[in-house]
Amino acid sequence: MKLIELQIKNFGCIDENGITIKIDDIVVLIGPNNVGKTTSIRAYEMFANSGTILKIDDFYQNNENNPVEIAGVFGEITNEDKQQIGEKWIYKNSDKQDVIKYKWRWEKSGVKGEKYSWCDKEGKWEKGGMGGWDSKIASCIPVPLKISPFDDSIQLENKIVELLTSAVKENVKNDQSKVAKLLDQVNDLANEVKKQIAEELNKTTSRLQKNLNEVFPEHNVDIAPQADKIEVDKILATGTHLNVAGNDGKYYPLANQGSGLQRAFLWSAIEALADTGKMKSGRSTIESEKPKMLLVEEPESFLHPPAVRLAREALYKIAELDNWQVMITTHSPIFIDVSKPHTTIIRVEKNEGATKIFSTEKAQFSDKERERLQMIRNCHPTINEFFFANKVILVEGDTEQVTFSQVKEERVTIINCRGKANIPMFEKILNHFGVEYIAVHDLDTPKSKRDGKFIKNSMWTINEKIIEEANKGLNGKVIVNIPDFERQFFGYLQSGDKPYNAILELQKEERRNVRDELEKIANGSLSEKYEREITNVSDYKKLGIDYCNENDVPMTEIWEFD
Numbered sequence: 001m002k003l004i005e006l007q008i009k010n011f012g013c014i015d016e017n018g019i020t021i022k023i024d025d026i027v028v029l030i031g032p033n034n035v036g037k038t039t040s041i042r043a044y045e046m047f048a049n050s051g052t053i054l055k056i057d058d059f060y061q062n063n064e065n066n067p068v069e070i071a072g073v074f075g076e077i078t079n080e081d082k083q084q085i086g087e088k089w090i091y092k093n094s095d096k097q098d099v100i101k102y103k104w105r106w107e108k109s110g111v112k113g114e115k116y117s118w119c120d121k122e123g124k125w126e127k128g129g130m131g132g133w134d135s136k137i138a139s140c141i142p143v144p145l146k147i148s149p150f151d152d153s154i155q156l157e158n159k160i161v162e163l164l165t166s167a168v169k170e171n172v173k174n175d176q177s178k179v180a181k182l183l184d185q186v187n188d189l190a191n192e193v194k195k196q197i198a199e200e201l202n203k204t205t206s207r208l209q210k211n212l213n214e215v216f217p218e219h220n221v222d223i224a225p226q227a228d229k230i231e232v233d234k235i236l237a238t239g240t241h242l243n244v245a246g247n248d249g250k251y252y253p254l255a256n257q258g259s260g261l262q263r264a265f266l267w268s269a270i271e272a273l274a275d276t277g278k279m280k281s282g283r284s285t286i287e288s289e290k291p292k293m294l295l296v297e298e299p300e301s302f303l304h305p306p307a308v309r310l311a312r313e314a315l316y317k318i319a320e321l322d323n324w325q326v327m328i329t330t331h332s333p334i335f336i337d338v339s340k341p342h343t344t345i346i347r348v349e350k351n352e353g354a355t356k357i358f359s360t361e362k363a364q365f366s367d368k369e370r371e372r373l374q375m376i377r378n379c380h381p382t383i384n385e386f387f388f389a390n391k392v393i394l395v396e397g398d399t400e401q402v403t404f405s406q407v408k409e410e411r412v413t414i415i416n417c418r419g420k421a422n423i424p425m426f427e428k429i430l431n432h433f434g435v436e437y438i439a440v441h442d443l444d445t446p447k448s449k450r451d452g453k454f455i456k457n458s459m460w461t462i463n464e465k466i467i468e469e470a471n472k473g474l475n476g477k478v479i480v481n482i483p484d485f486e487r488q489f490f491g492y493l494q495s496g497d498k499p500y501n502a503i504l505e506l507q508k509e510e511r512r513n514v515r516d517e518l519e520k521i522a523n524g525s526l527s528e529k530y531e532r533e534i535t536n537v538s539d540y541k542k543l544g545i546d547y548c549n550e551n552d553v554p555m556t557e558i559w560e561f562d
Contacts, residue, residue, distance in 0.1 A: 420444075
């Protein structure tokens, strides 16, 4: 059994409409300020702590008439789970999988929440319910480990030590021989100490023996000094602090360093844990280990740009480990990596509890698409800005990006897909995420010449994929340039720096009509029926034939239509 969803109502800035957080290996919460991202992380902590006491300011609008509810949905129900919990509480969710759901409800501040279980057959919440199974459910909730940009230096250092301790503990498990020898030496030392204090021990035990014999005459007393069980992680954690060497070779407390260096140490600790996890054989679960949820608010805070990318890699490494999940809030597109499996992006909005959710598993990217996404992200780190946008224009390359950027409104985001073939991949993401978009691409010729023969142009296959993907969603449009962007709007651009030349052309008074048309496309103010808008595959051929007829282009060779 596994926690797969969190539902939050009337908590902090989250109102009665509530929001839903899908739980994945890594969850990235994005959105404007004051919409509930940090509140969602706090809600997870409250849920994981089994209905802990809330304060009045935890209630929506500081009002106890708005009872707080935090519910958890659990999936991956096994047959053993079914036998233990009973069929009454198990139901099918929208994904047709067996789940159970329970919630904590707070009606007053200063008291613990009350537990309710969902009975789907009766369509209602039952107080208590699923009794006697709380410990099993609790064991399935990852323990929260929260890191905030507002942590002071001592709090941050303690968390770094905790993470490093986890890494050391795992490494010690792989080589117990040295530790065993050290423990033997400690026990030998304890016996030596016993010999040295034997006289005092005998005095103490003889007095105790006399008193004991009055009650139990046949019993003797002996004190056997022995080192207690020594656990390496506890030795490290107790009073441990970190020092950092400066350029002068001298060591100074980490607490005295700048925020950026402190957080860089944090990522180093996280990577140490991630690398330790990689040493496990496969992803086998260690039964004694409790699952953990790393909660990180704004990981980009105080970090130099290269360190931001390292921080992203560290967090995604952690998310790959068995028994570890990650939930972060961020305003940086760099922390979004849709090429990774088991990744969920959630955009939280103050719009009747609306959230936009993108899951890399539901998108079902092929291996080739994942490679492309990774390559594009490496070349263009801020490519994922569209997750933060309300309206997106997808274009093929640099010239289109620069041109539309000259005329777009602030609310519109231009995404350079780095080639026409990548447009369907971005459409797929935007369809899942529910963001409005327009894909603007070249028609290209229906045929191309290869080895002396004219064959179907592969770009026409891409044309078909673009319109097919757009029609799968509710918010996508496709506009085609005939035959390409340059000739559609400018007729001709001087070779060399075409993006710059396009800007110069737009500034000319005789290009005013071009600028007006580009503005309408970018800002969504086109007429309802725009002549170059594509709605089905056959439109490409029709527009191509019209172009040839209007421009006296023979429909042979590269312009031959099937």
